[in-house]
Amino acid sequence: MNHTHKPAGKGLRTRLFQIIFESDTPLAKGFDIALIVAILGSVLVIMLDSVPAYHAEYGSLFYWIEWGFTIAFTIELFVRLYCLEKPWLYLRSFYGIVDVVAILPTWLTLVIPGGQSLVVIRLLRTLRIFRVLRLMQFVGESRLLLDALQRSLHQIFLFFFGIFILVTIFASVMYLIEPAEAGFTSIPMAIYWAIVSLTTVGYGDIVPVTPLGQAITVMLMLTGYSIIAVPTGVFSAQVIRAIREERYSDEACPGCGHDRHEKNAKYCLICGTWLDETHPDPKLAETDKEGQE
Known part of the structure; x- marks a missing residue:
């Protein structure tokens, strides 16, 4: 569960929150992988479109592909805000600002003449990969x-x-x-x-x-x-x-004082003393039980 953001409510919003903000289910991991592929694909389109030869031949195709990515990322952002209890808190966060800045230049080209010069800012989408990696096994x-x-x-x-x-x-x-x-x-x-x-x-x-x-x-x-x-x-x-x-x-062995044990070790590597002082030694308990019999 994400400790910074919470789902807005039960039902669909909670389900969407688990898919988008968590990564401990197959569906959530699939969403993370699809998001990484989309981010890398959009960055690849931006890079190829900057090559004059490719832009002259495939400029129109790159244009529509970029709009497809922008619309998809815009929908994803609105879904993120929809499933959060405090969407404005997310928008003020680092990754929220990155999400907005990553899609804003493409939309600005519709209303600002010469806004195409801002499209290079879309490369900030690569920063979103760190959020996905942060939620996974890394x-x-x-x-x-x-x-x-x-x-x-x-x-x-x-x-x-x-x-x-x-x-x-x-x-x-x-x-x-x-x-x-x-x-x-x-x-x-x-x-x-x-x-x-x-x-x-x-x-x-x-x-x-x-x-x-x-x-x-x-x-x-x-x-x-x-x-x-x-x-x-x-x-x-x-x-x-x-x-x-x-x-x-760093805890020392009560028997010999050795202090370099693995955290999950039960017995001392040097003298064999039981290390967990909060629980009794099961071998000692078995020995006492056999002695009583």
Whole structure:
């Protein structure tokens, strides 16, 4: 059951709510899959229509297909509002705004001249897929990744702050030793060059011409290779930590003190002591029963 939104009443509205906002029934899962296919199909049409050759040959077909998707998504939005107890609460939510913005540009083309320029906003429909995935079996995985990202924010922020200082130092030095004709016309332009070099992208629009500048560029690129994996390592470590916390319990064994047991473990892996202090050991109960007999 969705904890944020509630059905408007019993009967048809409750049934529609279970199909649209939940995913624990075959019909609801089928609706989620059909919605994902429709979203991806509409995005594919938008992308193909942006190709001049396809637009010239199939523009009319793309136009009517897009209107079909827009009408379908509009009906879906009204059905969502119909089955909710507080539809305005949904419209003010993030996904409610995405739903409205995703269909609005196509309708605006009917009343606003030149409204076709807004159709690119329809690509926001891809954000609706995250809502479907959130309601399906990816809930635990997404929560684990978000928790790991939140834990590593301080380390990643510190890393990028250090990189910014390093880039600024290299850029200032290059601004002093390189001529303006090479592209180093200001410190901000030199910072742009330093970021491009540090990330080993190398666009080639700004290139040092002095031997000292080229030597500094080599040092900067080697530095980029050596530190590019740091934020990935930090995030990976937090993911591993979150997985361990998800799987293992921190409660110590009353017998030997070992504190790395799986959460569903009944007996200690080291000494075999019963771990659930709220319930008696069934083996001990059987032993007492046999002794009484």
